[in-house]
Amino acid sequence: MTEIFGTFLLSLLVITAVAIVRTKNLFVAVMLMSIASLLIAAVFFLLDAADVALTEAAVGAGISTVLFLGALALTFERERPSATKRALPVIVTVIAALVVIYATFDKPRLGDPEAPVHRHVAPWYLEKTPEYVDIPNVVTAVLGTFRGYDTLGEVFVVFTAGIGVLFLLGYGRVTRSADEETEINVGLRHHLIPRTVGRLLIPFILLFGLYVQFHGEYGPGGGFQAGAIIAASMILYALLEGERHALDVLPQRLLLGLMAGGAILYTGVGILGMLLGGNFLDYSVLSDNPVAGQQLGIILIEAGVGITVTGTLLAIFHAFAARER
Amino acid sequence: MAVFELFNYWVFAILLMIGFYAVIAKPNLIKKLIGLSLFQSAVFLLYISMGRVEGGTAPIFSDNAETALFSNPLPQVLILTAIVVGISTLALGLGIVVRIREEYGSIEENEIAEIDRR
Numbered sequence: 001m002t003e004i005f006g007t008f009l010l011s012l013l014v015i016t017a018v019a020i021v022r023t024k025n026l027f028v029a030v031m032l033m034s035i036a037s038l039l040i041a042a043v044f045f046l047l048d049a050a051d052v053a054l055t056e057a058a059v060g061a062g063i064s065t066v067l068f069l070g071a072l073a074l075t076f077e078r079e080r081p082s083a084t085k086r087a088l089p090v091i092v093t094v095i096a097a098l099v100v101i102y103a104t105f106d107k108p109r110l111g112d113p114e115a116p117v118h119r120h121v122a123p124w125y126l127e128k129t130p131e132y133v134d135i136p137n138v139v140t141a142v143l144g145t146f147r148g149y150d151t152l153g154e155v156f157v158v159f160t161a162g163i164g165v166l167f168l169l170g171y172g173r174v175t176r177s178a179d180e181e182t183e184i185n186v187g188l189r190h191h192l193i194p195r196t197v198g199r200l201l202i203p204f205i206l207l208f209g210l211y212v213q214f215h216g217e218y219g220p221g222g223g224f225q226a227g228a229i230i231a232a233s234m235i236l237y238a239l240l241e242g243e244r245h246a247l248d249v250l251p252q253r254l255l256l257g258l259m260a261g262g263a264i265l266y267t268g269v270g271i272l273g274m275l276l277g278g279n280f281l282d283y284s285v286l287s288d289n290p291v292a293g294q295q296l297g298i299i300l301i302e303a304g305v306g307i308t309v310t311g312t313l314l315a316i317f318h319a320f321a322a323r324e325r
Numbered sequence: 326m327a328v329f330e331l332f333n334y335w336v337f338a339i340l341l342m343i344g345f346y347a348v349i350a351k352p353n354l355i356k357k358l359i360g361l362s363l364f365q366s367a368v369f370l371l372y373i374s375m376g377r378v379e380g381g382t383a384p385i386f387s388d389n390a391e392t393a394l395f396s397n398p399l400p401q402v403l404i405l406t407a408i409v410v411g412i413s414t415l416a417l418g419l420g421i422v423v424r425i426r427e428e429y430g431s432i433e434e435n436e437i438a439e440i441d442r443r
Contacts, residue, residue, distance in 0.1 A: 003329040010336040017343045017363055026355055033359055040366050047333075048396035049373045050383040055408045056369070064362065064412050071355060071419040075426045079353040080433050089350035093342040100338035109330035111379030113394075118378060122397045126384065138384040138398040139405065147402060154406040161413030168420035219385060224409045309409060316416045323423065 006046045013039045024079045030068040037061040050220035051139045054212070058228035063313055066235055070320030133294045135217040143222065144298035148281040151301070152266055155308050159263045162312035169319040171252055187242035198240040205233035213306050217295070223302040227309025234310075235317050243321055252318060258311025266304035269297055333374035340367035352434040354422045358415060365411050369404045376400035 016036045020029050037060030045053035108115035125142055133141045143151050188194045213226030238246030270281040277285055283297025284290035344367060347360025376397035384398040422432055429437050 007329060007332055010332065014336060014339055014343075017340055020359060020363065021343055021347045021351070021356075026353070026359075029356065029359055033362065036363070036366070040370060043370065044373050047373050047377045048381055048383045049376065049401045049404070050385070052369070052373060052401050052404050052408070055405050059408050059412045060362075060366070064415060067412070067416050067419055068355070068359070071423055074423045075355065075432050079351070079356055080436075082352050082433070082435065086350050089346055092349070093346040096345070097338050097342035100341065101335055104331050104334035104338065107331065107334055110333055110374060111377045111381075113378050113381075115375070117375050117400070118397050122399050125398060126395055130386065136386040138386070138395070139401050142398055142402045143405065151406060154410055157410050158413045161410075161417045164417045165420040168417075168424050220383065222405075224405060228409070228412075312413065316413075316420075319420070320423070 002046055006043060009039050009043050009046070013043070024081065025077065026072055026079060027069075027077050030065060030072065033068065034061045034065040037064070051137070051222065051225070054220050054225045055228065058225055058232060062232045063228055063235070063317075066232075066317060067320065070317065074320065074323055132291065133298070134291050135295060135298065137217055137219065137221075139220075140216050140222050140298065140302070144301055145281075145283060145294055148270075148301065151305065152270065152281065155263050155266055155305055158312050159259055159308055162259050162315055165316045165319050166256075169323050171319070187238070187245070188240050189242065195240055198236055202233050202237055202240075205236065206230060209233060213302065214299075216302055217298060223305025223307075224309055227306045228313060230306070230310045231313035231317070234314055238317070238321065243318070247318065250314060252315065255311045255315040255318070258307050259315060260311075262304040262306065262308030262311065264304075265307065266301050269300045269304070273297070333370065337367050337371045337374070340364075340370065352436075354425065354432045354434065355419075357434075358418050358422065361418075362411070362415060365407075369407065372400040372404050 013036060016032050016039065020032045020036065023029050023032070037056060041053045041056040041061065044056055125146060126138060129135070129138045129141045133145055135141055188198075209226045209229035209232075212221035212229055213223060216222035216226070234246060234250060237249070269283070269286075273282045273285055274280050281297075284293045286296050287293035341364055344360045344362070344364030347363065348357050351357055351360065376399065378394060378396045381394040381396040384395040384401070387393070425437065426432050429440050431437055431440070
């Protein structure tokens with residue numbers, strides 16, 4: 001039954017992808033992209049990847065749609081019809097797709113427990129997580145401690161990308177006067193339905209974000225997802241009440257501080273481990289009991305990840321939103 | 326059934342190439358970025374599909390953990406971070422597109438190339 005449902009979702013995904021590429025209206029393409037993200041998040045959930053599904057739903061369907069719309073507002077909504085011939089790209093991609101499909105016949109069937117990917121290091125992580133870290137969510141354990149170096153790298157990639165966007169588009173200072181009745185000042189406040197529904201939703205989205213942050217060791221969740229969800233609630237606030245009000249709550253300088261602060265917190269935990277006599281990012285020395293130290297370390301670095309992701313996504317959003325066409 | 330055994334990988338191949346087509350054939354820069362996102366999603370799908378174990382559940386221990394069978398957590402960790410890095414690089418790409426429009430007044434690749442030639 002699950003297979004049939006998954007097949008149905010994947011078929012819908014392919015249809016959506018074709019529609020995305022074919023449409024000339026970029027607004028339509030971005031909206032369909034959001035639907036595609038939601039479909040693929042559902043597929044991830046069926047494939048037992050709860051953490052990934054949560055991330056894809058928050059980031060792919062939520063934040064990336066907002067960023068695309070922000071970019072569309074600053075560029076053009078329609079694609080120009082082009083006269084160039086498309087025969088060659090079609091031939092190339094069809095041949096490449098056939099080659100890749102031919103290669104899949106050598107792959108182990110879906111869900112095969114004997115597949116090489118399941119017989120290498122994965123059983124070790126599943127077996128040792130209760131012993132070394134003792135938290136239920138193995139994904140968080142691998143992310144936070146076993147592969148903590150990689151995650152630190154990812155956090156710095158996010159940070160660097162945020163810095164890059166701010167260099168390209170500026171800090172996003174709102175220069176117009178506060179009395180002016182522009183969209184930046186009032187947002188959607190005159191529209192009854194978005195205002196009522198949005199104001200109801202924002203506290204709950206924020207609460208859910210905090211739950212995902214602090215419950216990441218026990219259930220699906222963690223800093224990356226929580227950062228995206230919290231940023232989404234603040235973006236909703238900015239859309240409803242206007243840019244200026246959102247910047248009053250979280251000024252751009254504070255967002256810059258959050259961007260750097262999370263990365264510094266993460267690195268600081270690593271260096272603290274060194275000062276206490278362990279290796280870089282070795283949390284066992286943070287407490288008398290190595291397992292408790294690991295748990296403390298994971299909570300701290302997850303907080304660092306969440307802070308950086310929230311700060312970066314919001315800073316990027318404000319950079320796009322404040323730029324004038 | 327045979328259809329279900331490899332279907333995810335076929336969808337991966339098709340989705341990958343639909344995204345790739347948008348990147349190489351569409352002159353519009355935002356459309357190229359949309360194509361790149363589709364391409365990326367296809368790769369995510371490949372990894373998550375490989376991590377699935379038949380009859381398994383999400384790799385989160387519960388009280389009856391002794392008997393439970395779990396899907397592979399490693400591909401999930403890789404893809405989880407890749408999604409967030411993907412949105413950051415997408416934002417950077419969109420920022421560059423916005424700056425290109427401000428300088429050239431166009432986001433169509435052929436028009437930009439023509440302005441450069443002048």
